[in-house]
Amino acid sequence: MSKEKQKGILVLEDGAIFEGTSFGASGERAGEVVFNTSMTGYQEILTDPSYKGQIITMTYPLIGNYGINEADSESLKPCAEGFIVKEYSRIVSNWRAKKNLGDFLKEHDVIGLEGIDTRALTKHIRIAGAMKAIISTENFERKHLTEKARSSPGLAGRDLIKEVTSPKTYNWNKNGTHRVVVIDCGVKYNILRELAARDCRVKVVPARTTAREILNFKPDGLLISNGPGDPEGVPYVVETAKQLLGKLPIFGICLGNQILGLSLGGKTYKLKFGHHGGNHPVRDLKTGKLAITVQNHSFCVDIDSLNKNDIEITHINLNDQTLEGIRHRKLPVFSVQFHPEASPGPHDTNYLFDNFVKMIQDNNA
Amino acid sequence: MPKRTDIKKILIIGSGPIIIGQACEFDYSGTQACKTLRSEGFKVILVNSNPATIMTDPETADATYIEPITTDTVRKIIEREKPDALLPTLGGQTALNLAVELYEQGILAKNNVEMIGAKYEAIKKAEDRDLFKEAIKKIGLDIPQSGRAHDLKEARAIAETIGFPVIIRPSFTLGGTGGGIAYNLAEFEGIASQGLKSSPIHEILVEESVLGWKEYELEVMRDLKDNVIIICSIENFDPMGIHTGDSITVAPAQTLTDKEYQAMRNASIKIIREIGVETGGSNIQFAVNPDNGQMVVIEMNPRVSRSSALASKVTGFPIAKIAAKLAVGYTLDEIPNDITRKTPAYFEPTIDYCVVKIPRFTFEKFPAANSVLTISMKSVGEVMGIGRTFKEALQKALRSLEIGVAGLDKKFEHLNAETIQEGLRVPTPDRIFFIKYALQNGMSINEIYDLSKIDRWFLANIQQIVDLEKEVVRYRKKRNIPADLLRKAKQYGFSDIQLARLLKTKDSFIRKMRQENKILPAFKQVDTCGAEFEAYTPYYYSTYETESEN
Numbered sequence: 001m002s003k004e005k006q007k008g009i010l011v012l013e014d015g016a017i018f019e020g021t022s023f024g025a026s027g028e029r030a031g032e033v034v035f036n037t038s039m040t041g042y043q044e045i046l047t048d049p050s051y052k053g054q055i056i057t058m059t060y061p062l063i064g065n066y067g068i069n070e071a072d073s074e075s076l077k078p079c080a081e082g083f084i085v086k087e088y089s090r091i092v093s094n095w096r097a098k099k100n101l102g103d104f105l106k107e108h109d110v111i112g113l114e115g116i117d118t119r120a121l122t123k124h125i126r127i128a129g130a131m132k133a134i135i136s137t138e139n140f141e142r143k144h145l146t147e148k149a150r151s152s153p154g155l156a157g158r159d160l161i162k163e164v165t166s167p168k169t170y171n172w173n174k175n176g177t178h179r180v181v182v183i184d185c186g187v188k189y190n191i192l193r194e195l196a197a198r199d200c201r202v203k204v205v206p207a208r209t210t211a212r213e214i215l216n217f218k219p220d221g222l223l224i225s226n227g228p229g230d231p232e233g234v235p236y237v238v239e240t241a242k243q244l245l246g247k248l249p250i251f252g253i254c255l256g257n258q259i260l261g262l263s264l265g266g267k268t269y270k271l272k273f274g275h276h277g278g279n280h281p282v283r284d285l286k287t288g289k290l291a292i293t294v295q296n297h298s299f300c301v302d303i304d305s306l307n308k309n310d311i312e313i314t315h316i317n318l319n320d321q322t323l324e325g326i327r328h329r330k331l332p333v334f335s336v337q338f339h340p341e342a343s344p345g346p347h348d349t350n351y352l353f354d355n356f357v358k359m360i361q362d363n364n365a
Numbered sequence: 366m367p368k369r370t371d372i373k374k375i376l377i378i379g380s381g382p383i384i385i386g387q388a389c390e391f392d393y394s395g396t397q398a399c400k401t402l403r404s405e406g407f408k409v410i411l412v413n414s415n416p417a418t419i420m421t422d423p424e425t426a427d428a429t430y431i432e433p434i435t436t437d438t439v440r441k442i443i444e445r446e447k448p449d450a451l452l453p454t455l456g457g458q459t460a461l462n463l464a465v466e467l468y469e470q471g472i473l474a475k476n477n478v479e480m481i482g483a484k485y486e487a488i489k490k491a492e493d494r495d496l497f498k499e500a501i502k503k504i505g506l507d508i509p510q511s512g513r514a515h516d517l518k519e520a521r522a523i524a525e526t527i528g529f530p531v532i533i534r535p536s537f538t539l540g541g542t543g544g545g546i547a548y549n550l551a552e553f554e555g556i557a558s559q560g561l562k563s564s565p566i567h568e569i570l571v572e573e574s575v576l577g578w579k580e581y582e583l584e585v586m587r588d589l590k591d592n593v594i595i596i597c598s599i600e601n602f603d604p605m606g607i608h609t610g611d612s613i614t615v616a617p618a619q620t621l622t623d624k625e626y627q628a629m630r631n632a633s634i635k636i637i638r639e640i641g642v643e644t645g646g647s648n649i650q651f652a653v654n655p656d657n658g659q660m661v662v663i664e665m666n667p668r669v670s671r672s673s674a675l676a677s678k679v680t681g682f683p684i685a686k687i688a689a690k691l692a693v694g695y696t697l698d699e700i701p702n703d704i705t706r707k708t709p710a711y712f713e714p715t716i717d718y719c720v721v722k723i724p725r726f727t728f729e730k731f732p733a734a735n736s737v738l739t740i741s742m743k744s745v746g747e748v749m750g751i752g753r754t755f756k757e758a759l760q761k762a763l764r765s766l767e768i769g770v771a772g773l774d775k776k777f778e779h780l781n782a783e784t785i786q787e788g789l790r791v792p793t794p795d796r797i798f799f800i801k802y803a804l805q806n807g808m809s810i811n812e813i814y815d816l817s818k819i820d821r822w823f824l825a826n827i828q829q830i831v832d833l834e835k836e837v838v839r840y841r842k843k844r845n846i847p848a849d850l851l852r853k854a855k856q857y858g859f860s861d862i863q864l865a866r867l868l869k870t871k872d873s874f875i876r877k878m879r880q881e882n883k884i885l886p887a888f889k890q891v892d893t894c895g896a897e898f899e900a901y902t903p904y905y906y907s908t909y910e911t912e913s914e915n
Contacts, residue, residue: 037715037895041623059717059895061753065822066622087754091810091825093620095658119717119753119889120912122896277897279713283698290592290698292713318698319708319898344623346713347631 006137008113010055010084010121011145013132013152018121023088024105024112028136030152031055031081034298035122037277041344042083042101046110047073049164049186050254050296051080052228053155055135056276057118057125061086067097068104074188074343077108079164079228082135084121088114111135129272130298155298156270160229161185161237161255165207176201178360181219183207185227185237185255190343194353195223208236211243221249221360224256226339230299231258231268238262245331249363251356252335254297260335261301261326264311271322274298278345281318282338284325293324293338294345300337301326332359366589368405369694372449375402376442376478378460379413379420381434386542386610386742390674391457392418394685398455399425401689410446412439413456434459436466443467443476452692454482454645454668455685461488461668462537482692483667487641491667494536494570497640504635507661509652511572520557521550523571532572532740533557535564544741546574546606575661576606577818578652581618583633584676585647586687588696593634594713596646596684597676598626602721603738604818605652605663607792610671610742615755616679616720620822625658632662642667645688655820675722678749680714681893681903705898717895718906721750721758725766726794738792751891751906752858755826760858763797771862773801773830782806789816800824804831833857837867844870848882851875855884855909887913 008022012033031054036045039060045051063085083105092100105112113135125131132154134145164186172182172192180200182192185207195202203217207227214222222244224237231238241263244250252260258268275295282293303313303323315325315336325336339345340352377398380391396419399409403426411426414433421429428446432438451473453464461483467473468485483491490496494513501508510527513536514520524531524547533556535543543563547553560569580601587593600620602613618626633649640647648670650663666672673684681704690700697711724744728736734743750762760772770776776798780788785806788799796817803813810824833854840846846854846868854864861879865872879885886907892900905915 035895035897037897038623039617039715040621040626044623059715059897060617061717062619062719062755065619069622072622072624089822089825091822093820093822093825094622094625095656096622117911119896120910122717123912123914126896126898277715277895279715281698281709281711288590290590290711292594318711342627345627347627 007140008111008135008137009140009145010113010116011134011136011142011149012124013146013149014128015142015146016124017142018116020084020113020115022112022137023102023114024083025109026137027109027111028134028138029055029081029111030132030134030149032130032155032298033057033121033125033133034130034274034276035059035125037279038344041278043068043072044074044344046078046080046083047075048188048296049075049079050226050228052160052164052186053158054080054228055082055084055133056080057084057116057121059118059122061118062089063087064089064092064101066094067092068099068101069094069096070098071096074190075164078105078110079186080110083110083112084116084118084135085112085114086116086118088112111137125273130274155229157233158229159233161207161227161234164228166204167206169203169205169209172196172202172204174201178220178357179203179218180221180223181205181214181217182223182225183209183237183240185225185234187225188341188343190341191223191225191253194341194350198353198357200357207234209240211240214240214244215247219248220364221251221356223356224250224252224259224335226254226256226296228255230270231255231262234259245333249332249356249359253341254337254339257326257335257337258299258301260333261306264328265307267302267305268299269302271298271300275317280338282315282324283318284315286314290318291348292346293349294342295338297337332363334359366694366696367699372407372479372481372693374408374410374446374448375481376410376412376446376448376451377426378434378439378451378453378456378463379411379415379418380457380459381414383415385745387457387459388746390671391455392420393674394455394669396420396425397683397685398452398689401686402693403427405690405693407693410442410448412442434463436463436470436472439463439467440472443472443478447476448478450479450481452482452689453480453488455688457668464488482645482688483642487643488667490640491642491665492537494534497665500639501636501662504639506632506635507659509573509575509661509663511570514557514569514571515567516561517554517557520569520571521553524550524553527571527573529553530574530576532574533560534570534572534740535560536568536570537565538563542741545739546576574606575652576604578605578654579620579820580605580609580612581621581629581651581653582609582672583629583649583651584673584684585633585637585649586645586684586691586697587637587642588644588691589694590696591638592697592711593637594697594711595630595633596682596714597680598629599672599676602819602823603792606740607738608740608742609650611724611738611744613724613797614675614722616676617716619755620820625653628660632660636662636665640665640667644691645669646673646684648672675749679720680716681891682710682714702893704893704900704902706901708894708898714893715895718751718753718889718908719755719758721755721762722747723762723766724794728794736793738794753889753908753910754856754858755823756830757856757858757908759826760830760860764860771860771866772858773797773827774863774866777802786816789813800827801831804828830857834867837864841868844868845878848884851878851882852884852909855879884909887911888915890914
């Protein structure tokens with residue numbers, strides 16, 4: 001019935017091994033394995049630049065059902081190093097679908113594995129922590145791959161932004177009252193779409209852009225975007241943020257939150273297996289309001305490291321009480337660890353973009 | 366906010382006799398509510414006319430009245446027991462209807478009984494088609510065109526404006542009793558007059574048909590602080606035109622992109638807020654045009670429903686129990702998730718398996734009844750299968766039906782092409798088997814889709830089952846199949862009996878072969894969270910995977 005399938009393998013740095021069959025590109029890649037608990041949105045997840053350096057396993061077992069369409073990507077191409085599912089659907093059923101997931105992965109040279117006991121893999125990561133791994137469709141020698149996984153660079157201390165940031169400055173849209181500069185640490189398109197939808201004229205700049213260069217654009221506001229990896233690996237963005245504090249309204253999202261945390265004198269640390277999914281409960285400490293949020297981060301700002309005289313903790317995660325948002329008490333600066341732009345996931349915290357625009361308006365008034 | 370201390374005694378109305386459209390699921394939800402409220406220190410007064418329920422066991426409530434569920438009887442009970450509150454949302458449509466009558470007759474006001482969970486206005490807004498339509502339009506969502514009629518002449522005029530086919534829905538009936546689909550005026554007159562007769566207020570709704578559209582349901586919960594979460598999404602295997610209770614349904618939704626799912630989630634949140642169901646669970650149904658994604662709202666149940674019971678089992682999130690706690694003032698973040706213990710009930714369950722529900726019919730006991738499925742419910746129960754694939758869940762559910770099949774088995778002998786086409790076009794309980802026969806006879810997925818409007822994704826999965834069966838049959842002469850194929854068959858949900866039939870051998874032989882090759886079931890947890898957190902009180906399903914959690 002079906003053609004001979006190609007074998008594929010995932011080997012973790014602790015020697016654990018998961019065998020399946022390949023449905024994407026061939027080859028061998030290294031990355032840190034994380035699990036994502038979203039039941040929808042694999043196209044957005046795959047194309048989220050924050051996944052650079054990571055191999056994603058989806059906890060929902062049936063993936064590919066609605067194919068790939070032209071509108072839902074969050075960047076130009078998939079950024080993850082590998083994609084692991086229980087069952088890949090070759091048949092695509094959705095009126096917007098243009099191709100199937102397997103072809104999409106092949107086209108962009110991403111390895112996909114199916115037939116994996118993804119629940120076993122997820123539990124392994126939950127218990128032992130996210131770990132480095134090799135995903136391969138060519139080499140199946142366990143010892144060799146375990147060694148390779150161990151000596152792979154991982155996420156800690158590494159600058160992964162340079163691999164996903166835009167090489168040059170560009171304008172996302174032409175019109176808009178509020179001029180917003182976005183530092184592209186690996187920005188998701190939906191952040192830009194949300195800003196554009198709120199009368200912002202959005203200019204996207206490479207992560208290496210200096211504070212002076214940014215100020216030369218005479219922006220009304222600055223957004224520091226999401227992005228992959230360890231905030232301590234990108235001191236140059238932290239420095240830029242530090243120089244811009246107080247100069248204009250600043251909004252940070254995800255990695256942008258960690259970068260602001262560092263620039264305000266805080267510390268960051270790595271979570272055991274991170275938060276990757278669309279069902280994380282968060283409390284707004286000021287209003288008491290709750291929200292179901294979208295999250296995708298392996299690092300976190302240490303609450304105790306922040307100077308509470310200057311910085312207010314605005315949001316907290318209800319599952320593990322970790323930091324989800326901060327605001328400067330005097331300067332127009334705020335940031336959140338979760339993703340108000342959603343995509344994929346619930347739109348509960350969409351209003352934060354309104355707050356940012358309001359902050360810009362108040363600052364200009 | 367903490368639980369209310371101004372109410373001490375709560376009246377709960379059960380759903381009465383087991384009838385089509387209202388079965389043991391309301392015993393389950395009502396019992397959970399009674400237990401929960403008692404454990405919170407409230408006095409629970411229960412009324413249910415059906416003594417053959419768990420709910421009416423002496424330990425369930427503080428006082429149990431096995432009396433007719435009528436306004437007159439319940440009025441007397443209220444006068445005698447003097448409850449502070451009435452929780453009407455956990456005893457199905459019967460309890461909800463009675464609560465409405467008690468309110469309208471002024472009995473609740475006179476006796477100072479507060480309605481908790483859903484207020485009278487919210488129930489009216491959800492149940493009255495005109496008010497509902499107005500509310501949906503107000504929040505900018507689409508709803509099929511419709512009009513209300515109180516006699517045949519009025520009905521005819523509406524049908525002619527909308528154009529055939531139209532759906533006829535009698536007001537305030539259970540499980541859509543007396544409703545139907547009319548393709549022409551002659552059919553219309555018959556169904557409309559029947560509908561007018563079966564409605565207690567002689568009223569029908571004549572509605573634009575979205576026949577063949579994809580049908581979805583979302584289970585929504587809200588607390589007194591206006592926090593709203595979605596517990597579960599359900600996609601109907603059978604398209605619009607068949608009562609959800611009679612449809613094969615699948616959880617979670619399988620063929621919605623995130624953009625489409627979030628649009629539905631946003632709509633559900635807007636709807637529960639606009640209708641004003643204060644606390645607890647509601648079920649909201651949508652239809653989606655498969656050709657352009659247009660979404661319309663079909664209806665809302667402002668109470669715990671049959672689907673809530675299913676959604677609870679699907680996700681591990683105890684909707685009735687949490688609904689009872691929300692009704693007495695707790696908020697979702699104050700209630701712990703029973704399974705993970707460390708995380709709160711304010712979250713959205715994520716599942717790492719697929720669930721298929723199949724309705725169970727007993728047409729063999731009613732030979733005169735028409736087995737064609739329409740918008741009034743005919744099934745008497747349902748089964749649920751859990752698997753790591755849709756194929757596994759489907760086959761498990763089919764064999765749980767106890768209709769003599771061990772999966773997507775052989776059901777008929779020699780069908781001609783015409784019979785198969787008819788079996789695909791006209792929905793009956795056997796349609797799932799006709800799909801198999803159609804595929805075996807070389808009919809393409811597109812042809813089957815054109816006749817049945819069952820989504821191609823489901824059909825493609827059934828095709829995989831059929832293809833695997835063919836491959837197994839190739840080994841019939843050898844009476845021995847390769848271990849890899851056997852493992853795959855088990856992952857596709859084939860039972861040993863099914864495989865034995867295909868190979869013309871005994872199931873004990875298949876079992877032995879499995880044991881020799883270590884192809885054994887693994888038991889995986891239902892834990893609400895896709896293994897993200899440790900589970901303390903999970904339940905299990907069997908599947909064929911590498912790691913067992915038992």
